[in-house]
Amino acid sequence: MATRNPQQAVERRRQILDAAVHVFARQGFHTCRVSDIADEAGVAYGLVYHYFRSKDEVLDTLFLERWGVLLDAIRETDREQLPAREKLRAIASFIVDSYRHEPDLMKVIIVEVTRAANSFGRAHLAEIREAYDLIGGIVAAAQRSGEFRDAVTPAFAAMAFYGAIEQVLTGWIFDVLPGAPEDFDQAKTFIVETICGGLERRAVR
Amino acid sequence: MATRNPQQAVERRRQILDAAVHVFARQGFHTCRVSDIADEAGVAYGLVYHYFRSKDEVLDTLFLERWGVLLDAIRETDREQLPAREKLRAIASFIVDSYRHEPDLMKVIIVEVTRAANSFGRAHLAEIREAYDLIGGIVAAAQRSGEFRDAVTPAFAAMAFYGAIEQVLTGWIFDVLPGAPEDFDQAKTFIVETICGGLERRAVR
Amino acid sequence: MATRNPQQAVERRRQILDAAVHVFARQGFHTCRVSDIADEAGVAYGLVYHYFRSKDEVLDTLFLERWGVLLDAIRETDREQLPAREKLRAIASFIVDSYRHEPDLMKVIIVEVTRAANSFGRAHLAEIREAYDLIGGIVAAAQRSGEFRDAVTPAFAAMAFYGAIEQVLTGWIFDVLPGAPEDFDQAKTFIVETICGGLERRAVR
Amino acid sequence: MATRNPQQAVERRRQILDAAVHVFARQGFHTCRVSDIADEAGVAYGLVYHYFRSKDEVLDTLFLERWGVLLDAIRETDREQLPAREKLRAIASFIVDSYRHEPDLMKVIIVEVTRAANSFGRAHLAEIREAYDLIGGIVAAAQRSGEFRDAVTPAFAAMAFYGAIEQVLTGWIFDVLPGAPEDFDQAKTFIVETICGGLERRAVR
DNA sequence: CATGAATGAGAATTCATTCAT
DNA sequence: CATGAATGAATTCTCATTCAT
Secondary structure, eight states: OOOOOHHHHHHHHHHHHHHHHHHHHHHOTTTSOHHHHHHHHTSOHHHHHHHOSSHHHHHHHHHHHHHHHHHHHHHHHHHSOOOHHHHHHHHHHHHHHHHHHOHHHHHHIIIIIITOTTTHHHHTHHHHHHHHHHHHHHHHHHHHHTSBOSSSOHHHHHHHHHHHHHHHHHHHHTTOSOOOHHHHHHHHHHHHIIIIIOSBOOOOO | OOOOOHHHHHHHHHHHHHHHHHHHHHHOTTTSOHHHHHHHHTSOGGGHHHHOSSHHHHHHHHHHHHHHHHHHHHHHHHHSOOOHHHHHHHHHHHHHHHHHHOHHHHHHIIIIIITOTTTHHHHTHHHHHHHHHHHHHHHHHHHHHTSBOSSSOHHHHHHHHHHHHHHHHHHHHTTOSOOOHHHHHHHHHHHHIIIIIOSBOOOOO | OOOOOHHHHHHHHHHHHHHHHHHHHHHOTTTSOHHHHHHHHTSOHHHHHHHOSSHHHHHHHHHHHHHHHHHHHHHHHHHSOOOHHHHHHHHHHHHHHHHHHOHHHHHHIIIIIITOTTTHHHHTHHHHHHHHHHHHHHHHHHHHHTSBOSSSOHHHHHHHHHHHHHHHHHHHHTTOSOOOHHHHHHHHHHHHIIIIIOSBOOOOO | OOOOOHHHHHHHHHHHHHHHHHHHHHHOTTTSOHHHHHHHHTSOHHHHHHHOSSHHHHHHHHHHHHHHHHHHHHHHHHHSOOOHHHHHHHHHHHHHHHHHHOHHHHHHIIIIIITOTTTHHHHTHHHHHHHHHHHHHHHHHHHHHTSBOSSSOHHHHHHHHHHHHHHHHHHHHTTOSOOOHHHHHHHHHHHHIIIIIOSBOOOOO
16 A cells, blocks of 8 residues: 555645545534544545644645645736636636636635634735735726726625625525526626626616 | 522523524534533533533524524515615624624534534524515515616625625625724615625716 | 542642652653553653653753752852851752652762763753852852862862762662661761761871 | 675764764764764665664663673772772763763763663663662672771762762763863772762861 | 655644632 | 632643654
């Protein structure tokens, strides 16, 4: 079972991370034990500590990996020549699809990190904030170009947009919103319609 | 120091609850100890168990008290004869003012309950959902009356609206959004402008 | 079993310290478990942590208590009007009697502290050194008065004197030297005879 | 890197032992990990188990090698035709020089073995005792020849002599005694002067 | 020979909860 | 009512040792 193959070591590490995702999602970071992760991964207890310095580092790794992908996706989107509405749609799509494909991972990131004001959220504030700032930048540019109106500050708009998405995910997590396959795509449209278009009927003519 | 005065017993209980708010806000529910609450309240920690069956019950009490007040406020607002935009503004105002006056309590409720998918959030799902449903009801009525368009489902709109508010509070909690006195009032307007009016410039004419 | 009587709390603490002496002496500090101390004291595991912050603190307490008594005894002796030989005899007597009455405690102090160059010995260096310095002071005064010759430095003489005593205790600890009651008193004489008088026959006339 | 050359195997073993000396001296036997030894030696830590059955065996080997050399040196000295004072001087010289040339090794031997009453000291009691006995034999012979007086038993004198030396080494280890090159030679004289000549001024005439 | 991944038995420490006073 | 001593289950993290490659 031991190996000198570095590729296999990488896979073992991955195996533990994947197990942690499911355990954290199911029981919560504070409530689960490291042995739960090891059991789920089918490895010995101590191996978790062979690959990670602590239980915290497992969650840190999970968050940083995924959040990095998110930031890259946002930056990528921002670079394209698109109306702000389309950029925001792309971002919402990316997050919704992230949840669709890896609901447990997104659940862990939201519940244990981005909303955990006293622990991991505080520790990763810079990374989290970077996402808000990128979104804010898209809004600011759209306000300058005239696509968006100036009714709210870009920073505020970014929070409302991101908050709406996170809450939708929370709705799925809690089974408060329907989470059938078609609901995911609908959600993308709904988010953009709500935040960009507004709930109100537009004045006709 | 001992007393048979029931009024004083009520005050002692309050004293412990208030202390818990600050300790939970500062350290987080899982990270603090019951003795931290007792220390903050200036009582022996055995006394916490006189008034509450467990540490959990302290948080449950805090949440249920406050959430009940919120639900009452929403119901009260809903009963009035107002445009949906004004109803939503009133709800946003109420939550923002709640944070303004008791930031620690709102922080605890959001961080430890409404986003805690594996523990208290799950336990209090019915109460939390009630808020979503009430907001959803306001949206549905507005859609029927023609004030709001039908682009999104009421349930979804409720999530977007509530999510935007919670995220703004999160911004204040994390010091990511400016939290000066005037920002609180501005936030109320911004939330309604964003969710009801939308970020986009309306077609002129 | 619980009590508000502060005197009883002091006794409980003492009970744990006494148990620790025997457990440390029997198994060694590193080899014993905190539960061994608790078992020996007949108390619950956690109570050790009620009275001491850590296992280390138990040993620290034991050492500081006893070493303080030793330093006081040396200072007391030094204050008297006596030949240096008598002062050194008094100090040797005190240490030998300490061992006679509490062999386990002295064993722990020597084995786990005064000779533990990488842990407790380093941590308590100042206190240990104080003893050497006091003894060195006695030697220096005797050299000035002419009672002792100048063949060696006071600091060195202090080390030789103290080292001889500690080694004798080590001999008893390891059962390499006879430790019958009369041997203890004989040892006091032997130490002074050796260090002050020297092993060599003095030139006659 | 692999080899069948037995000479290289011996060197590898030596490399590990030398590394262990430094690690044990720096961190202490109980506090260091086998991987620390391997790191210091620049080998994989599985290799330690190729050459030694256990961590204990590494220290055992270190002690037995060195203590054997010491016993040989004492026996060698004893065989010569010399006054007891010169024999003791030779022994003190040998130990002091051992420390001068390999302070870490001597530190490990004293701290982890000769004073470790519950572990290695107990295990190697026979070897340690042999040294005491050899020194005691020298004293006994000197008493019979009239060179030494009969004030103390040989066994006791041996302990005082050896204890003085060990304490001087301890002084260097703890940086309580000056350890400049000239201090080492001076120490040899001081030890013999103190133990053989005594601290007291001899009665003139 | 050499490597370092894998194992799992410990051990220290924490802390919610109980309860005698 | 109030106190805080007492309990002990639970959990993290360590590290000696094994062993497949």
